[in-house]
Amino acid sequence: MNDDFLYRLRTEPPPHFAETLKARLDRGTKRTVRAWHFGLIALLFGTAFAMMTYWKQPVPAPTSTNAPAPIQRGLARVFADKPVPRTEPALLPAAPPAPASEDLKTAVRALLEEERAKRQLPVTLSSLSETPATASADSDADDSQTAFIVSGALSGGYGTPAYTVETRLAYFTVMEWITKPLQDMVTQRAPMDAKKAQTAATRLMALMTMMPELFEKDERASGVQTRTRSAVWEQRASFVHEIFEFSRSVQALSVAARSNDEPLLKQATTRVFKGCSSCHDKFREGGSRNAGAAAP
Amino acid sequence: MTVEETTPDGLATRAVPRELDWTSVYRDQLPRLYNYFRFRIGRDADVEDLTAHTFEKAWKARDRYKRDLSGFSTWLFSIAQNVAIDYLRASRRHLPLEAAGDVATASTPEDDASKHSDIARLAQLTAHLSDRAQELIALKYGAALNNRMIARITGLSESNVGTVLQRTVDKLRSQW
Numbered sequence: 001m002n003d004d005f006l007y008r009l010r011t012e013p014p015p016h017f018a019e020t021l022k023a024r025l026d027r028g029t030k031r032t033v034r035a036w037h038f039g040l041i042a043l044l045f046g047t048a049f050a051m052m053t054y055w056k057q058p059v060p061a062p063t064s065t066n067a068p069a070p071i072q073r074g075l076a077r078v079f080a081d082k083p084v085p086r087t088e089p090a091l092l093p094a095a096p097p098a099p100a101s102e103d104l105k106t107a108v109r110a111l112l113e114e115e116r117a118k119r120q121l122p123v124t125l126s127s128l129s130e131t132p133a134t135a136s137a138d139s140d141a142d143d144s145q146t147a148f149i150v151s152g153a154l155s156g157g158y159g160t161p162a163y164t165v166e167t168r169l170a171y172f173t174v175m176e177w178i179t180k181p182l183q184d185m186v187t188q189r190a191p192m193d194a195k196k197a198q199t200a201a202t203r204l205m206a207l208m209t210m211m212p213e214l215f216e217k218d219e220r221a222s223g224v225q226t227r228t229r230s231a232v233w234e235q236r237a238s239f240v241h242e243i244f245e246f247s248r249s250v251q252a253l254s255v256a257a258r259s260n261d262e263p264l265l266k267q268a269t270t271r272v273f274k275g276c277s278s279c280h281d282k283f284r285e286g287g288s289r290n291a292g293a294a295a296p
Numbered sequence: 297m298t299v300e301e302t303t304p305d306g307l308a309t310r311a312v313p314r315e316l317d318w319t320s321v322y323r324d325q326l327p328r329l330y331n332y333f334r335f336r337i338g339r340d341a342d343v344e345d346l347t348a349h350t351f352e353k354a355w356k357a358r359d360r361y362k363r364d365l366s367g368f369s370t371w372l373f374s375i376a377q378n379v380a381i382d383y384l385r386a387s388r389r390h391l392p393l394e395a396a397g398d399v400a401t402a403s404t405p406e407d408d409a410s411k412h413s414d415i416a417r418l419a420q421l422t423a424h425l426s427d428r429a430q431e432l433i434a435l436k437y438g439a440a441l442n443n444r445m446i447a448r449i450t451g452l453s454e455s456n457v458g459t460v461l462q463r464t465v466d467k468l469r470s471q472w
Contacts, residue, residue, distance in 0.1 A: 006437040013330040
């Protein structure tokens with residue numbers, strides 16, 4: 001007896017066994033892939049639908065009765081000089097954006113820093129029953145769009161809680177994907193890039209329409225494992241308000257991305273992430289400490 | 297970035313692409329795993345079950361496979377070791393019904409042929425060895441892993457693996 005003798009005792013597995021096992025493993029893999037693909041496809045369809053719906057909204061009136069004057073002037077300039085693009089190709093303009101005027105910078109800064117504090121927009125579930133088409137005429141155009149986003153809360157959830165949580169995980173994974181370029185910009189791992197910021201803002205805006213829906217049904221009694229805090233359902237108005245604020249931040253990012261003002265863009269980008277953290281701190285177990293990790 | 301992996305003869309290492317081709321991984325590892333269980337357990341029917349069980353566990357968890365930390369073989373055989381330990385532990389607690397048959401009735405000609413085959417003879421001899429020696433024999437000659445890989449899997453030093461194997465083979469040779 002020696003090494004060669006012992007090695008010769010090895011034998012090939014029976015071909016039938018090898019084929020059967022491989023087929024079984026492949027079936028298991030395909031099942032996983034199919035489930036994942038199904039979720040992703042559903043998400044993409046939802047996103048596409050949301051984008052179509054969003055871009056079909058009437059062009060927001062740049063002058064509203066209750067917005068501060070600098071904002072009205074700034075937005076009027078944005079929307080008058082460069083009409084809000086309504087088709088996908090126009091979302092990524094080939095030409096670099098024109099330098100922003102001081103009026104515009106002032107307006108956007110005001111939008112970012114002051115307007116919310118001054119106006120203290122009331123957000124209640126009842127106010128969400130208004131769709132953009134039926135919103136009161138004197139509401140701010142951006143507010144009506146944001147209200148439209150938040151109105152997703154009224155469309156109701158469907159499926160089992162486990163399915164909702166699974167979808168939510170996929171949803172936040174996509175969110176993470178979208179915001180990664182922004183994160184790199186804020187952390188100075190990549191230069192500020194208005195084009196990328198604009199793309200991210202557009203995508204986020206489309207995705208935002210789904211967010212309330214993904215937290216619509218109260219899952220506490222189901223026992224499904226989730227990091228979502230009970231506060232999501234117990235303090236519904238506060239939760240919706242967070243979504244409202246976040247969508248405003250994304251809108252501001254979109255405007256700032258067109259301003260060609262790097263500090264302003266950075267400020268708007270940072271504000272988006274603050275919106276993430278704010279919501280996570282209140283409504284996710286572990287808060288924003290695990291920033292970047294998708295959470296159901 | 298590459299992953300260290302053993303060649304089919306188990307005596308050398310090579311670099312494989314970071315993104316593993318799971319079909320070729322399966323093709324490469326199946327004979328190793330199958331023979332590992334043949335040497336370790338000895339019963340062919342159970343060998344297939346255990347091989348399948350190990351692959352299924354590995355396939356389910358392959359997303360968690362930390363390719364930077366160890367080679368795929370190391371990871372796979374760590375799973376196989378646990379599967380074998382669980383199996384052997386359960387076998388000691390609950391002897392299969394066939395075991396009673398072995399006592400009560402005479403062996404069939406097929407059984408006799410099987411028992412007198414080399415692998416069956418080896419199984420009889422290794423049954424009296426320590427668990428560690430049985431494990432090393434199975435990894436070395438069944439899975440065809442080299443001493444370095446075995447050292448990684450078992451936590452022994454490479455020289456210790458070589459020494460134990462040499463002594464074990466000498467002992468088996470004297471009893472053969």
